[in-house]
Amino acid sequence: MTQAIVTPVRPTPSLFEAYAPLPAAWDELFVSPGIVRAGLREPLAALLTVHPNDLERAQALAERALLTQGVTFSVYTDQRGSEKIFPFCLVPRVVTAADWRRVEIGLEQRMRALHHFLNDIYGEQRILSSHRVPAEVVLGAKHYLPKLRGVQPPRGVRIHAAGIDLIRDPDGIFRVLEDNLRTPSGVSYVIENRLVSKRVFPTIFAAARVRPVDQYPAHLADTLRSCAPAGVDDPVAVVLTPGPFNSAYFEHTFLARTMGIELVHGSDLCVDDDKVFLRTTRGLRRVHVIYRRIDDAFLDPEVFRPESMLGVRGLMRAWAAGNVTIANAPGNGVADDKAVCALVPDMIRFYLGEEPKLADVPTYVCARDADRRYVLDHIGELVVKAVDEAGGYGMLMGPQSTAAERDEFRRRIEAEPRRYVAQHRVELSTCPTWEPERRTLVPRRVDLRPFILTSPEGSWVLPGGLTRVALREGSYVVNSSQGGGSKDTWVLQDPT
Amino acid sequence: MIARVADHCFWLGRHIERAESTARVLQVTATLALDAELPPRRCWHPVVIVSGQEADYVTRFGLEALGNAETVQRYLTLDDENPVSIRRSIEAARENARSIREVVSLEVWQVINELHMFLGSTEAEAMYARDLDAFYARVQHATQLALGLLRSTMLHDTPLDFVWLGMLLERVSQTARLLDVEHHALVPGGTSPVLETALWFSLLRACSGFEGFMKRSRGKVTGAAVASFLILEPRFPRSILYCATSSRQRLAAICGDELPGRSALSRLHALETWLGAVTPDELQGARVHETLTHVVDEVHAVCDSIGGELLGQVEPEAEQFQSQ
Numbered sequence: 146m147t148q149a150i151v152t153p154v155r156p157t158p159s160l161f162e163a164y165a166p167l168p169a170a171w172d173e174l175f176v177s178p179g180i181v182r183a184g185l186r187e188p189l190a191a192l193l194t195v196h197p198n199d200l201e202r203a204q205a206l207a208e209r210a211l212l213t214q215g216v217t218f219s220v221y222t223d224q225r226g227s228e229k230i231f232p233f234c235l236v237p238r239v240v241t242a243a244d245w246r247r248v249e250i251g252l253e254q255r256m257r258a259l260h261h262f263l264n265d266i267y268g269e270q271r272i273l274s275s276h277r278v279p280a281e282v283v284l285g286a287k288h289y290l291p292k293l294r295g296v297q298p299p300r301g302v303r304i305h306a307a308g309i310d311l312i313r314d315p316d317g318i319f320r321v322l323e324d325n326l327r328t329p330s331g332v333s334y335v336i337e338n339r340l341v342s343k344r345v346f347p348t349i350f351a352a353a354r355v356r357p358v359d360q361y362p363a364h365l366a367d368t369l370r371s372c373a374p375a376g377v378d379d380p381v382a383v384v385l386t387p388g389p390f391n392s393a394y395f396e397h398t399f400l401a402r403t404m405g406i407e408l409v410h411g412s413d414l415c416v417d418d419d420k421v422f423l424r425t426t427r428g429l430r431r432v433h434v435i436y437r438r439i440d441d442a443f444l445d446p447e448v449f450r451p452e453s454m455l456g457v458r459g460l461m462r463a464w465a466a467g468n469v470t471i472a473n474a475p476g477n478g479v480a481d482d483k484a485v486c487a488l489v490p491d492m493i494r495f496y497l498g499e500e501p502k503l504a505d506v507p508t509y510v511c512a513r514d515a516d517r518r519y520v521l522d523h524i525g526e527l528v529v530k531a532v533d534e535a536g537g538y539g540m541l542m543g544p545q546s547t548a549a550e551r552d553e554f555r556r557r558i559e560a561e562p563r564r565y566v567a568q569h570r571v572e573l574s575t576c577p578t579w580e581p582e583r584r585t586l587v588p589r590r591v592d593l594r595p596f597i598l599t600s601p602e603g604s605w606v607l608p609g610g611l612t613r614v615a616l617r618e619g620s621y622v623v624n625s626s627q628g629g630g631s632k633d634t635w636v637l638q639d640p641t
Numbered sequence: 642m643i644a645r646v647a648d649h650c651f652w653l654g655r656h657i658e659r660a661e662s663t664a665r666v667l668q669v670t671a672t673l674a675l676d677a678e679l680p681p682r683r684c685w686h687p688v689v690i691v692s693g694q695e696a697d698y699v700t701r702f703g704l705e706a707l708g709n710a711e712t713v714q715r716y717l718t719l720d721d722e723n724p725v726s727i728r729r730s731i732e733a734a735r736e737n738a739r740s741i742r743e744v745v746s747l748e749v750w751q752v753i754n755e756l757h758m759f760l761g762s763t764e765a766e767a768m769y770a771r772d773l774d775a776f777y778a779r780v781q782h783a784t785q786l787a788l789g790l791l792r793s794t795m796l797h798d799t800p801l802d803f804v805w806l807g808m809l810l811e812r813v814s815q816t817a818r819l820l821d822v823e824h825h826a827l828v829p830g831g832t833s834p835v836l837e838t839a840l841w842f843s844l845l846r847a848c849s850g851f852e853g854f855m856k857r858s859r860g861k862v863t864g865a866a867v868a869s870f871l872i873l874e875p876r877f878p879r880s881i882l883y884c885a886t887s888s889r890q891r892l893a894a895i896c897g898d899e900l901p902g903r904s905a906l907s908r909l910h911a912l913e914t915w916l917g918a919v920t921p922d923e924l925q926g927a928r929v930h931e932t933l934t935h936v937v938d939e940v941h942a943v944c945d946s947i948g949g950e951l952l953g954q955v956e957p958e959a960e961q962f963q964s965q
Contacts, residue, residue: 213755214747215739389740398742408743413643426642426799426951427899 160200161193164577164586171317171574172588173238184241188353188637192236195349197584203345204235204579210344216337218392218625231334232630235342238576238591238612239353242639248319249606251503252309252597256604258489259326259480261496263303267294267476277495278488282512285563286485287533288327288478290441292448296465298474299374300601305436305472306365307597308332308611312506313574320571321505322592324486325535326477328438331611331631332361332596333399338633339609354638356608362403364598364605365436369404371600372470373433382434383409383423387443387455397438411439416459419466434470435460441475483532483566484510506571511562520558520567524551527567529558542621544570573621576632578614590615592623593634608636642799646744648952649737650800653745654807656734657753660727661784662815663717666691666847668777673843674710677836682708687822689713691815692725718776719760719769727780728760746794749787756783799895806891806947813884814940819847820871821933824864841867848879868929869921872936881936885913888943895951905946912939 162179166172174189176182181189208230211217217228240248265272266283273280283289308329310322339358343350366382373380383406386397401408407423414432415422422429437444443453445460463469479485487508490501509516509527520527524543531539541554558565575588595610612632613623623629666688674684686707689698698716699707706712720726724733735757738745745753759765759779768776788808795801823844841862845851854870857877874880878887889909896902919932 213751213758215742215750215754384743395742401743402747407643407646408741409643410645413645424644426644426647426895426901427897 170572173576191349191352237633237635258493286479286482290476293476299470303474330393333396355635358609366404368598380433385437414457509567511565649741650803651807653737654804655811658808658811660730664780669847685713809888868924
């Protein structure tokens with residue numbers, strides 16, 4: 146059983162006094178050795194005096210708790226059925242109330258622009274005829290689904306649940322790295338990490354006055370209900386999962402359990418007369434909202450991959466007829482494309498007549514001639530990414546690459562310029578992270594994935610988010626599939 | 642309720658019950674073997690028969706091994722090849738629970754998951770080697786805790802009815818097989834009265850029925866009384882009649898007035914009525930075996946009927962793909 150850690154006051158040098166942030170990166174907690182960031186000294190007073198033995202013990206308790214509760218992800222490359230815990234570091238990433246407000250406002254604006262964009266691209270395509278963005282970049286996106294043009298999703302919402310990946314540059318400015326508007330995962334770890342932090346760090350946690358995150362499932366359930374097809378009084382919503390072998394299966398069960406709705410497989414659903422039904426032990430029952438965690442391509446063998454056994458035949462017809470809400474709406478992947486993502490500032494100006502409130506990472510889109518020439522000439526200084534890959538795959542870290550790798554990417558870019566974008570490597574911010582071998586704190590790179598829910602009334606940002614951390618020294622790759630871990634993200638209450 | 646989910650609930654109940662029962666039978670048999678002065682094979686062969694794996698066991702280890710206490714116990718506890726070993730039963734229970742994590746309460750899941758991790762650990766191997774009794778006790782405590790938590794932390798609704806139905810039908814088969822195998826072995830007058838009494842006590846303990854039996858019989862131990870208690874005692878939660886009645890009630894709650902499940906229900910009802918007509922006096926000699934054979938056959942048929950009517954088909958394995 147997990148026990149609370151009581152931190153006695155000891156005169157021994159604290160763990161944090163020896164902590165040395167990297168010179169060229171922003172550190173989330175420290176300005177320089179021993180100097181805590183403005184606004185954090187008081188809330189973190191209890192944490193900053195924690196003894197290494199106590200942190201080590203709390204860390205072991207936390208890992209044990211995550212394992213026995215089955216807070217795990219499945220590993221594809223491993224043998225079938227293998228499950229691992231997402232490595233978790235108890236030292237939190239902390240965001241002040243003022244910083245968080247700026248992030249929230251920027252995300253809200255971004256979501257508004259992206260909704261306009263998706264409605265437009267699957268509608269009139271005004272932004273293309275205005276020549277404000279290159280049509281070939283948008284229409285050439287792998288996940289653009291021309292078959293869906295003209296379909297209006299119920300209640301006009303397309304991005305019910307989004308996860309936007311942010312990084313923080315050396316000046317402490319949050320920048321958007323990429324959008325995840327299809328089936329973003331990770332929110333269950335946010336809530337589970339929080340539960341564990343509260344159990345093993347109760348006094349430290351209480352002293353910091355952190356905004357809660359456990360309201361997310363109720364908000365998601367409200368969002369899903371509010372987007373049900375018109376005229377349905379008491380909509381039935383379900384979570385659609387590809388099954389226990391999917392890496393995010395834990396999250397699918399978590400969301401179904403905490404929302405109190407059924408977790409279904411494609412084979413549990415059927416479509417009749419353009420309406421969706423659940424096969425139950427007492428016959429068919431109508432379903433109005435599907436929170437799906439299956440990619441577009443697998444949703445409906447009638448329209449997309451004919452061999453898919455995960456989806457539901459006829460689902461797209463039911464959606465087009467307005468009889469079922471699919472969350473998130475099919476087709477959102479066009480905006481996740483890394484070349485299209487680079488166009489969001491133009492979308493904000495075009496649709497909203499506003500300037501972007503949230504910075505992004507300047508991106509060279511290789512489909513543009515000038516950009517491509519620059520990328521080919523400076524490839525050794527850049528991070529090159531395939532526009533349609535995720536999880537840290539299909540990329541070249543220029544400064545750490547070999548000559549052969551650089552040549553390979555030059556060839557690929559010249560062959561398929563549309564498929565590549567490049568960015569200068571941003572010195573990701575760091576956060577003190579427990580290093581079990583040396584029993585000390587070391588600076589490790591982090592990113593932040595906030596989660597945004599959008600209903601017809603507007604967007605709501607969960608005060609928190611998934612902080613992923615690159616556990617390997619010198620690494621910039623935070624993905625769980627490549628040695629990343631996670632941290633609890635503490636968004637502080639307003640000090641007033 | 643989704644048929645696939647109902648199927649997982651049903652098998653979750655069966656596998657937990659099976660693991661619990663196996664641990665109890667092994668613990669009781671190991672205790673019996675210490676002082677009963679019986680040939681080892683007389684103690685351990687029945688345990689293998691009750692597991693339903695006699696053919697597989699003999700193929701793997703040979704007839705001689707039916708008298709090898711260590712081989713039998715390892716086979717039924719930590720063996721990875723035996724589908725009804727405790728380790729495999731808990732692994733199956735855990736797989737079923739994991740497939741319906743949104744249905745099973747967090748408390749139940751955690752107990753099953755912890756037991757599963759324990760059984761795969763070096764700690765379990767060490768405990769098995771050093772303190773077998775503690776090993777069996779740990780398995781029983783965890784499985785009984787899971788069964789208790791199912792009732793105290795889950796909605797008393799259709800999913801729990803399916804878990805309970807699976808648990809009860811597994812239990813009725815276990816009791817029937819245990820009694821049958823011992824009854825066969827115990828020809829009246831064939832052994833000394835002292836030994837015979839020890840064997841009946843052991844059987845009662847293997848069914849957690851020792852104290853209940855003593856209260857009902859006021860200390861008078863005969864083979865007929867034990868058989869009658871284990872088959873017909875309506876207040877004993879492992880008696881065949883009790884399990885038949887309870888499983889009929891669970892199935893009736895599941896079916897309501899709907900058609901699916903009605904034929905399984907009427908079959909279960911017929912079994913209950915048939916058992917109700919059996920009198921304790923009849924439970925002598927060959928009649929016990931006939932009664933138990935009928936029970937085992939009928940429970941088997943009921944399970945098939947439930948599978949076909951309510952639990953649907955097991956779907957093909959899902960393919961894998963990347964998610965964000």
